Amino acid sequence: MNIGEVADRTGIPAKTIRYYEDIGLVRPMRRPNGYRAFRDTDLHKLAFLGRARALGFSIEDCRTLLGLYENESRESSQVKIVATEHLAAIDRKIAQLQSMYKTLSHLVDGCQGDHRPDCPILSDLSGNP
Amino acid sequence: MNIGEVADRTGIPAKTIRYYEDIGLVRPMRRPNGYRAFRDTDLHKLAFLGRARALGFSIEDCRTLLGLYENESRESSQVKIVATEHLAAIDRKIAQLQSMYKTLSHLVDGCQGDHRPDCPILSDLSGNP
DNA sequence: ATAGGGCTTCCAGCAACTGGAAGCTCAATA
DNA sequence: TATTGAGCTTCCAGTTGCTGGAAGCCCTAT
Structure with missing residues (x-):
């Protein structure tokens, strides 16, 4: 998936998604042409982030929550x-x-x-x- | 009055007062040694700003309100x-x-x-x- | 004379994006 | 096939309202 579709599906602006990558919240793959290639897991993560942000959690809280979400032994x-x-x-x-x-x-x-x-x-x- | 005393009397940090001067909210005089010299009117303005900020007004709103405050024909x-x-x-x-x-x-x-x-x-x- | 505190400026950074410029890529059309 | 135009890339700057720190001058007291 390209960033535009991810933006449409999550409601998170492409700019913001790039920013989230910058600060290490998501790590999409890259296609040979340099485009970001988002998998379903990236989409889920971004949707998670969108909901957490909507509840007012700070980015750092989001990072923590995402870490816990992915940690089976939390x-x-x-x-x-x-x-x-x-x-x-x-x-x-x-x-x-x-x-x-x-x-x-x-x-x-x-x-x-x-x-x-x-x-x-x-x-x-x-x-x- | 030097900035330190103004800070003490208004409760506004000296750093913030300098910032307010930077953005043109107050214009204290200067002493020959370069120190800011605050008059009572500056003190009043800063106290006004402190209260307006405490009520959550934005800096731009504060600028407007201060302008109205000083405008006799408001x-x-x-x-x-x-x-x-x-x-x-x-x-x-x-x-x-x-x-x-x-x-x-x-x-x-x-x-x-x-x-x-x-x-x-x-x-x-x-x-x- | 020197120590300290207070004052000065300037530069950088915080949160969480957002806008814009310059330039590459791709799909569709003339 | 050439060319639009949309979509993608990076990077830089700006937003709000301060706040911290460095480097250095000034003033008073000992």
Whole structure:
């Protein structure tokens, strides 16, 4: 399979697939003409990566997970640790965004949004109590 | 004021303050010895930036907001538009993270986390329905 | 005089791509 | 058969918002 078809089938842009090869996440064969030749295993790996990335795992986490996936003698606890830590990070991020949302939505609600310059958003940002 | 004191008082690292000068967000004066000399207005601007960044505004948004802040003839509607769009972006981000959280927490819950290799997290990532 | 801390600049690197240029290859058409 | 045009290749640069480090000047205190 050429890179274009792999891109179509996985939904991962060709550019990104090349990047993943660059950083050693996939190692497709090469044809005599220099084109990458993807096997089904490469396709599966890329689909795996696509799903892991969609769940927000970092590239390094993806590398780890892919390694565990291909390691017959893995222990599910190893996978669970990675996923649990990521889950906690997501949770922290959500909390942080919700805090921003809360603050900002109050400010926005208080802003008239008219032709006059007075604005509680700017007041708050400028340190006005 | 030297950069160190400004950093202490605003909580913004000196490195970051220099970076903000680089990209034109602040323009401190210079002493004859080459040191940056920050006035109170610079301090206020940096504090403003710190708060805006803490609310998740992008640097470009910060530039806009700072411009509006300093513009006597602004209209609060201009501020409100920037803030409202940012609020919507935060909302989208929260929704995305919550979706990830939901999926991943289900998978984590289903994982035994023991010495055996079987793991629903990897099964899911590998495309197992 | 010297030690230290603070200040300066510049260069590089992080994550995870993405865009673009220059150039080769291949399949299909005129 | 010659030539399009799409698809492939590599490499370099840029994105966002810093952050670290090196080399070197400045200032104060001992």
